[in-house]
């Protein structure tokens with residue numbers, strides 16, 4: 001009788017019942033997940049001390065409460081742990097909405113950063129829920145990474161004229177669309193991030209997929225929306241049971257379909273050319289072509305239009321927002337630092353412009369080789385991204401080796417454990433950087449040691465990175481400069497990004513003045529992330 005009436009009740013309230021089950025399951029997973037892995041110091045038996053657990057009613061779901069509090073407090077917890085434990089060579093834990101995280105001391109970084117992917121893997125695969133937000137072919141084989149690292153970087157000199165041309169065309173196309181009418185003194189107001197995002201998306205795509213497609217607004221819009229949609233979708237996916245993955249990823253799939261509509265005819269044309277043995281010299285020479293050739297070589301599901309289009313969008317995702325944020329932050333810093341420059345002194349904007357004109361006198365023909373001589377520009381960019389792109393942590397990794405991994409200090413990390421290193425606390429530690437929170441735009445100036453150097457791609461080798469004299473390029477990765485990650489997974493696109501950013505800032509300084517801003521637009525901290533203010537308005541004025 002009871003069973004029958006329960007069944008009837010459930011039939012009548014199927015929606016409510018499903019939602020309740022889902023809610024219960026979610027609460028259960030929030031409480032129970034990530035808690036079973038035992039991280040321990042094998043020599044002392046100590047386990048990493050948690051930072052951020054509630055100090056009152058400690059019996060009442062402390063981890064769950066810490067996870068919920070992590071939205072606003074993670075930076076403070078990591079900073080507290082950095083000074084209490086990391087600086088004494090000890091690990092600590094934080095429990096965030098994103099899972100249990102072991103924060104290892106900086107002293108473990110050098111032995112961990114180059115561990116092979118059979119031992120540890122980059123955690124983005126999990127945090128970005130790559131199997132749902134992209135697809136299985138991306139998660140199974142990231143062959144686009146060596147293509148970016150080797151082929152794209154090697155072609156930088158030859159693609160620079162295309163970057164210069166596309167930046168020029170896109171600034172001229174988008175500024176009139178996005179900026180207000182000029183006032184009587186010629187100043188126009190613009191939401192700078194909107195402009196830089198569009199310009200970077202179009203310019204990067206010129207190099208990724210060619211002239212034919214990079215100006216197609218519907219495609220560009222779809223690729224930007226896709227990239228924007230990845231973070232919220234993956235967060236949702238990571239909070240709910242995996243069975244809901246296919247449902248939560250529907251909006252992203254619809255956007256991908258829109259982008260694919262434009263990519264498909266071009267991909268098919270290029271595949272046909274390869275199959276018809278069109279000589280290599282007559283085929284396009286861009287990132288999409290290299291991706292198509294590598295996909296065909298792998299065959300099967302990798303060689304479908306869908307998988308190839310998804311891979312193009314994956315590279316665009318990694319490239320466009322990071323570069324746009326860096327470009328926009330640089331312009332914010334130029335405007336803000338100008339307002340702090342005493343009257344009569346040269347502002348950083350004037351200093352960079354003077355350097356530009358001396359390296360590229362009119363008619364300002366940029367080329368990759370001389371771009372490297374913009375030492376003040378490189379130093380400025382490097383300092384801006386140091387202060388603006390680093391979140392609470394860097395180099396998140398998951399242990400995948402069956403037996404786990406034990407550091408030389410005896411910290412045993414079992415299979416499945418996630419670990420990372422303090423980032424913002426490290427770069428704002430006065431023992432690491434002098435006046436660490438100030439934007440000292442000549443901090444990384446290297447013009448004095450640069451004579452006789454080769455290209456930066458040749459010089460940024462692991463050996464040279466240990467040489468403090470050469471530790472000054474924007475693209476140099478050192479253990480105290482985590483903007484581009486570390487070791488095996490350090491950003492493969494950073495040479496491309498640095499080159500594009502230099503041309504972008506150079507174009508801007510030659511064509512526009514920037515009105516000083518009294519306040520730097522504040523960013524917003526969310527769990528581990530420092531999210532830039534993308535709404536801030538700037539005032540700009542044409543120079544001619």
Ligand code: HEM
Pocket residue numbers: 122144145148315318319320322323326385389394395396482483484485486487488489490491492493494496497498
């Ligand atoms: C200023 C711009 C950029 C910044 C600040 C940046 C930053 C980063 C960071 C922090 C990582 C993670 C590294 C780690 O965990 O150790 C990364 C990885 C990556 N970046 Fe960038 N990036 C930028 C531009 C680009 C560009 C332009 C591309 C492509 C052309 C790109 C492609 C990638 C890829 C594919 C990875 C994954 C590497 C791996 O898993 O081994 N990035 N980037």
